């Protein structure tokens with residue numbers, strides 16, 4: 001546990017009957033950080049957030065907020081407001097009444113209520129809609145109302161569950177900037193659940209990647225992107241090629257790994273932990289492999305057949321299959337692909353430098 005932890009999940013388990021949605025989670029959430037929780041559908045991200053909000057009770061373990069156990073504290077007694085994808089605004093109330101709601105519930109007197117609501121309407125730039133019914137607002141305006149409504153009590157932590165997923169792409173990017181600036185200015189801890197890599201990686205100080213109820217990796221976006229710990233994380237991030245095999249030679253930092261697709265050199269043996277005969281898995285991201293019609297020299301290479309080509313704006317992702325059936329992906333600019341035979345079924349060479357491979361320490 002760090003001194004800075006505002007929230008601690010200490011061995012937290014959540015089961016629904018015999019199904020374990022969250023498995024023995026240990027997680028510290030630091031004061032003032034923007035923490036994103038990511039993972040594929042059903043991995044337990046929302047359940048984790050709901051336990052923090054008091055909407056689900058942990059089956060085992062303890063959740064502490066500012067050092068105090070909150071397992072049994074009802075939602076209305078914790079200061080952990082939540083912003084939902086659906087926003088859950090009160091449809092028959094005006095913007096002002098929505099924002100004022102939780103202050104009323106807390107019995108804050110009228111003059112102070114008015115002053116705090118005005119401050120948040122102004123801060124979220126929705127003063128001009130104050131008396132409008134929330135049903136008559138645009139998606140972006142409704143987002144701002146939802147944020148003002150949650151922040152008006154000036155909590156230490158704000159929980160956000162896919163708050164931007166219903167917005168169009170342009171507005172999503174605008175709201176990302178609003179959220180990220182707001183979080184920095186206020187210094188409030190944000191816990192943000194999303195399945196979107198771009199949202200998590202552009203806003204968060206740290207990202208938690210979950211799979212099937214377990215934390216696979218926690219780190220800052222650069223760390224996770226450059227050094228995924230497990231095969232799940234590498235594949236979740238999209239463009240990686242994963243090779244599993246055994247170490248056939250180890251000499252200081254450089255190692256050689258024999259896989260069903262061939263033997264390959266890897267430049268870095270993390271902390272020199274791998275020795276001859278050990279199992280090892282490494283990844284090479286799709287933008288770091290080269291494609292050529294002829295066998296390249298002085299680099300790792302294997303033959304593969306072209307499965308197809310997928311256009312992704314300025315680049316293309318080439319899907320390939322190795323002789324042993326291994327699926328590979330290469331992400332290249334259109335210029336780089338000009339001279340390559342990309343007809344489906346064509347045999348070409350896939351190559352990469354030893355420095356481009358990364359050993360997965362968690363495999």
Ligand code: ATP
Nearest residue numbers: 016019021039040041042043044045046047048195
């Ligand atoms: P999504 O991105 O689809 O919202 P998620 O990662 O947020 O997914 P959770 O909502 O946390 O996933 O659900 C985790 C697992 O727990 C899922 O398999 C879900 O079906 C199950 N689950 C969640 N709530 C309940 C419940 N009340 N009763 C039974 N099972 C539940």
